[in-house]
Amino acid sequence: MHFPLILVSPARAENVGAAARAMKTMGFSELRIVDSEAHRDPAARRVAHGATEILEQASHWPTLAAALGDVDFSVATTARSRARFHYYATPQQTEAILREKSQWVERVALVFGREDSGLSNDELAQVDLLTGVPMAVDYPSLNLAQAVMVFCYQLSSLRQVQPAVAPAADAAQLQALRARCQGLLTRLAVADDIKLADWLQQRLGLLEQRDSAMLHRLLHDIEKNLIDKNAG
Structure with missing residues (x-):
């Protein structure tokens, strides 16, 4: 590092x-x-x-x-x-x-x-x-x-500490997760809730890699569900 x-x-x-x-x-x-x-x-x-x-x-x-x-x-x-x-x-x-x-x-x-x-x-x-x-x-x-x-x-x-070999995309995983969460807050019309946004952004920094990957999967499912509902 x-x-x-x-x-x-x-x-x-x-x-x-x-x-x-x-x-x-x-x-x-x-x-x-x-x-x-x-x-x-x-x-x-x-x-x-x-x-x-x-x-x-x-x-x-x-x-x-x-x-x-x-x-x-x-x-x-x-x-x-x-x-x-x-x-x-x-x-x-x-x-x-x-x-x-x-x-x-x-x-x-x-x-x-x-x-x-x-x-x-x-x-x-x-x-x-x-x-x-x-x-x-x-x-x-x-x-x-x-x-x-x-x-x-x-x-x-x-x-x-000698870091283990990891995919090159991992270094940007947190930044991508932040952007995705911000986008979801905007779609849900709660981006103006400063307390919620601050809490979410701060807590994302504590996630381990595997937790970040799981949250990406969850957000993907939520986004897909929102698209399907809007299409219906």
């Missing part, structure tokens, strides 16, 4: 440098920066120490959607108070979910938000799974580099 880390609009160069250092320590190397030039600041290099090559090779993207363009599955870190979704995987649960997904996806992105405001709800809606670090205090106290270190440490073992 490939694990690009995406930092969305980081403001402080020191935070980006410390994040790069955390990545290097845990064996991660691909950094994507969205809408920021903080990684080019000399302060980022000073803090990065032996991880300056990660900053030099970092790619720049105008939007999160663009940075996720070639990604098969994405995980975003967020504080519970910042999002409208109701399910959050712990770092340990995230590792278990990604371990199963390693058998059928190739590129998994870890997305981290702004230091002061995190990710917007629109940005959170673009990812497949939400996660956060349970803390003993009500006010979130982890800074960007600390959050990067927590998840790089938790997921570092997955870099050693």
Whole structure:
């Protein structure tokens, strides 16, 4: 599996440098920066120490959607108070979910938000799974580099997993399932039910490959039944 880390609009160069250092320590190397030039600041290099090559090779993207363009599955870190979704995987649960997904996806992105405001709800809606670090205090106290270190440490073992040979289409199975479910909600005239749509999109990210295949079969039967009824 490939694990690009995406930092969305980081403001402080020191935070980006410390994040790069955390990545290097845990064996991660691909950094994507969205809408920021903080990684080019000399302060980022000073803090990065032996991880300056990660900053030099970092790619720049105008939007999160663009940075996720070639990604098969994405995980975003967020504080519970910042999002409208109701399910959050712990770092340990995230590792278990990604371990199963390693058998059928190739590129998994870890997305981290702004230091002061995190990710917007629109940005959170673009990812497949939400996660956060349970803390003993009500006010979130982890800074960007600390959050990067927590998840790089938790997921570092997955870099050693050798995925089984799977059909090439499997990597796009989740995206196809999302589109199919959205199409069904539209046909049933319930696409405006934001709570239902959010719940469905979030839960799809938790499905294992065999469950995704079974849901495709179920949706096929539902679509066929709707066509037959309309024809009649």
